[in-house]
Amino acid sequence: MVRKRLLLEAGHTFENSLGGLTLYTEFDGIQLGEIVTENGGAGNTTPAITLGGEQAFNITDHLWVAAGYQHLISAGESIQYRPLVKIGYNFDNGLSISNRTRAHIDATDADADTDYRMDNRIAYSFSDMDLALSYNNVI
Template sequence: MNINDNFWVAVGYHRLLHDGNALQYRPLAKIGYNFDSGISISNRTRARIDATEADNKTGYRLDKRVSYTGKESKFSFSYNNVFFTYSDTMDHELRVTWTRSGFQPYLEFRNQADDTNNAIVIGSSYGF
């Protein structure tokens, strides 16, 4: 939901399933601001609520993203700092996105805190 031309908020919900059974419930809230210079900042806070009776723990994922899209650029560049309260670890994500109407492919490098699962991700989103 846009509050004004630059400030926005959002809420969402994810449910993590495995073999048809819920493992985690993940409600989230996002807030962001898009500066006229092309710089954007945002925060996403997502709870990870255990849906099993294994430990009934709740932890949080805190994403702090800064990005830049030039006025004449066809690409957006972003850095996302991800902190996990349940493991007290921090991941880093660097992404370049082809910003066009409709299908928007991206290339992302993810550096996980333990350096065992670093990954290059090729993906896409759809922009309206």
């Protein structure tokens, strides 16, 4: 099968008295062009859409925690519920580290077990330019 797929993400963080509220969406698996299966028939997949939000809480000038939720849907049906928590530390030199732990709770009739996912992130923000680099390790 020839696959041409696109991932599109969009979001915005609103600063507030607690830290920041981030609202975002992700469209994964958007079909591009004609998709044909190996036997010549037209292939069709439905994009997975994630709607999410996170509220960060500044504990100190450097330490923060966050709580959030993501809702995964496809073809108008709920697929997974994804509550999450984060903790992070921003160093004065531009380096930052964080961890996100998220539960993947099945929302379908399959009654699948709940999976847990951890992401560890290390990032660096340059002080002399508007550029940040990051590495995300998914466990």
